[in-house]
Amino acid sequence: MKNSRIRFAGEEAVPPNTAFRLALLILAALSLAFTTFSDQPVLFARPAGWPKPSYDFSRNPQTAAGFRLGRMLFYDPALSRDGSISCASCHSPQSAFTHSDHRVSHGIEGRQGERNAPALVNLAWNTSFHWDGGVNNLEIQAVNPVTHPNEMDFTMDEMVDRLNASRAYRGRFFRAFADSAITGQRVLKALAQFTVSLQSYNAKYDKYLRHEAGGEMSEPELNGLRLFRQHCASCHQEPLFTNNTFANNGLLPDTLLRDRGRYRITAQPDDDYKFRVPTLRNIEFSAPYMHDGRFRYLRQTIQHYTSGTIVPSPTLAPQLRQPVTLSTAEQRDIMLFLFTLTDKEFLDDARFRYQPE
């Protein structure tokens, strides 16, 4: 209905010499445009020059209704057993879809997990999910937080029963899947339609590469980019700022958590203490850092690689076997470059935020 009203305003002939009425009309159209903008779906688009996504869209074609349903589910605490935790509790848009100020996140009843909640961004290119890569498909990932005792502590069947009891949800599932029966599969597919849309490719860095306005890099930022490409980019590969592999980056293992990372999944000694190479996009807002969230500040993360604290071990990344030495000024420049990966258009995009339904 709102859309048709916008069209009506646009088609209406403007009477001559009625500037006041014209201004009112424009104002009305603007306010309508504003209220409808955040209700618009965001459908996946592959940025020019980026690799082919890993996610198979043909098995879950995106629709506006599917995106909106996924967003509604993402922000709904009904997905947790006691109705207290939503996906967004630990993946908040304000903090690049991760959990700011939390080394590890807490699920229902304040139960703590063991790993730092990752930023949800550019997920269509992930070849696996979780710090240990144990999950092989975006759609199936959400089973983990829903069922993990330290997170939502629910069962898929009970969650589906709860949603099926909601008339509003049945209507939305009908719009998304042409069938009002709510199933675990449809919940997962709808969530994936939303999360796969969380794309960030409009940071200053991107605009710099595209020679666009807003992409003007300072000398220190450009020096940071040069140093980054020299010392960091073999793992944090552009444009995704990850190479989708797992690496031991020489952190001292936490003797309480005893988290051996990828080894948990593969049981291969070669994978001991290896964790996902995370993307660095929006890193300014995704603190704390590392798989266990041990670093609160970005400078600590850079210092880890440059101040001789790397712990030698048989599985240590070969790139880190020779110490990386960077001056304080160089470290600062790398940090300034990393800030150019902040994508305000993405972080502030109202279409990804909670919408009162």
Place this chain on the structure above:
Amino acid sequence: MFGAEKLALETKAYPTSQNGPVTIATFRFYLSALRLTYTDGSTYTEPNSFHLIDAEIDASQAFTLSTAPTKPLRSISFCVGVDSLTNTSGAHGGDLEPGRGMYWAWHSGYINAKLEGRSPACANPRKAFEFHIGGFQAPYRSLRPVTLVVPFGAGASLVIRADAARWLGQLKLADNSSVLVPGAAAMRVADGYAGMFSIGAGDEE
């Protein structure tokens, strides 16, 4: 089934030769990729063929192939478990819903078959055994193909017996009473479920 009789869960201890009296709590497996071969050489492949067979749920133990031609059968083949493409291609519905207790969330993949119960032979305080058998990546693919020859003169209704006693007969519970992850041990247990099937007499069930 357990041997010659219909399996009763929890309530009955079945005597066995190498594992002592055994009580079964869970007996559940995926039957997939069903294919019929007729005596005239033609075949029928069931589309989207995934059936979760659960000893606890009677309705799961029978299904109809509504589009299959009714001609004399030579053999029937299927797999125990879920193929690797299905294991990697996202969220599935029906019997493949991930809420059926047959899916590993933390390490994506279907559990092909589950066998749980109790036996005094088990070397643990609860005297319990649990086998959650899955794994779809080389070298630990636990999907197992089964082909059964159909006896001459079988009718349009065919009974396939899945005998938990035969599966258990391949396991020595005193040595190993728990396999819960893909790997070499799961591969050995999977060989056991591949051999538990037979064609039943037409008057059963």
